[in-house]
Amino acid sequence: MSVRQAGPAGGPAVVLLHAFPVDGEMWRPQLGGLSDRWRVIAPDMAFAEPSVDAAADEVARLLDDVDLDQVVLGGLSMGGYVTMAFWRRHRDRVRALVLADTRAGADTEEALARRTRQQEQVAAGDPSPVVDAMVEGLPGDYTKEHRPDVMDEIRRLMAGATAEGITVALEAMKRRPDSTADLATIDVPTLVVVGEEDALSPPGVARDMCDALARGRLVRIPRAGHLSSLEDPDAFNAALRTFLEELG
Numbered sequence: 498m499s500v501r502q503a504g505p506a507g508g509p510a511v512v513l514l515h516a517f518p519v520d521g522e523m524w525r526p527q528l529g530g531l532s533d534r535w536r537v538i539a540p541d542m543a544f545a546e547p548s549v550d551a552a553a554d555e556v557a558r559l560l561d562d563v564d565l566d567q568v569v570l571g572g573l574s575m576g577g578y579v580t581m582a583f584w585r586r587h588r589d590r591v592r593a594l595v596l597a598d599t600r601a602g603a604d605t606e607e608a609l610a611r612r613t614r615q616q617e618q619v620a621a622g623d624p625s626p627v628v629d630a631m632v633e634g635l636p637g638d639y640t641k642e643h644r645p646d647v648m649d650e651i652r653r654l655m656a657g658a659t660a661e662g663i664t665v666a667l668e669a670m671k672r673r674p675d676s677t678a679d680l681a682t683i684d685v686p687t688l689v690v691v692g693e694e695d696a697l698s699p700p701g702v703a704r705d706m707c708d709a710l711a712r713g714r715l716v717r718i719p720r721a722g723h724l725s726s727l728e729d730p731d732a733f734n735a736a737l738r739t740f741l742e743e744l745g
C-alpha cells in the first residue's frame with residue numbers, strides 16, 4: 498500500500514481514506530493543513546480484492562507497518578465505507594472516527610445498476626466517460642461555478658484513475674454490506690462532515706447517520722458538494738482541527 502505522510506512522527510496519528518475514483522493525493526490539503534500538530538497518513542487503497550473488508554484489513558496491516566496501535570481514522574465517501582468496515586473488524590485500533598460525505602446504507606438497486614453500467618463502460622478500456630461524469634457529478638454547484646482551480650485539481654486527480662482500478666473499486670462498493678446497524682456500536686467520538694450541496698450523500702443522510710451515533714457531531718460545509726475536503730479545505734480542516742483538539 499503506498500502512502501503519503503506528513504507531520505511529527507511521534508504526534509497523534511490521523512489516517513485518511515480516499516474517495517472514488519481518486520487516491521490518497523486527494524488529502525493533500527489536509528496533509529499540508531494539519532501536519533503542524535498531527536501525523537497525517539493518506540494511503541492509496543489498491544483493492545487487491547473487490548472488498549471493503551479486505552481494504553480495511555490492508556489498512557490494519559499498514560498500521561502494523563508504521564507501528565501505530567491506535568489512530569483517528571477517517572474516510573470520505575468510499576473511504577467512509579472502508580472506515581466502517583475497519584470499525585467492524587479492528588475497532589480496538591480506533592481512537593475516533595471521521596465520516597465525511599458518506600453513508601452507512603448498502604447500495605440501492607438503482608446504485609447497483611449505475612455501477613454495473615459504469616463497469617461496462619470502462620470494460621472497453623477507456624475510463625474517460627466514467628471519469629468525466631464523476632468530475633461533473635461530485636462537486637457542488639458553487640464549486641463548479643466559482644472555483645475553477647478546484648475543478649482543475651479534481652480533474653487532475655481523477656485523470657489518474659485506470660480502468661482496472663475503477664472496475665475493482667466499483668465491485669467492492671457494490672458488494673459492501675449495510676453498515677447501518679453498526680452505527681449503534683460505535684462508542685468513540687465521531688465527526689460526521691457533509692458538504693451542504695452533496696447530492697450523493699446529502700445532509701439528511703449525514704444527519705441520520707449522526708443521530709444513530711452515541712458520540713457523533715455533525716458539521717455541514719456550506720458551498721461544497723460531495724468532495725468537501727477538496728472543495729473547501731479551510732472549512733474542512735477547521736472542523737477536523739477542532740475535533741482533534743478536543744480529543745486531546
Ligand code: MLT
Pocket residue numbers: 515516517518573574575576635670697723
Ligand atoms: C466516492 O466519492 O467515493 C463515490 O462516489 C462513492 C460512491 O459512488 O458510492
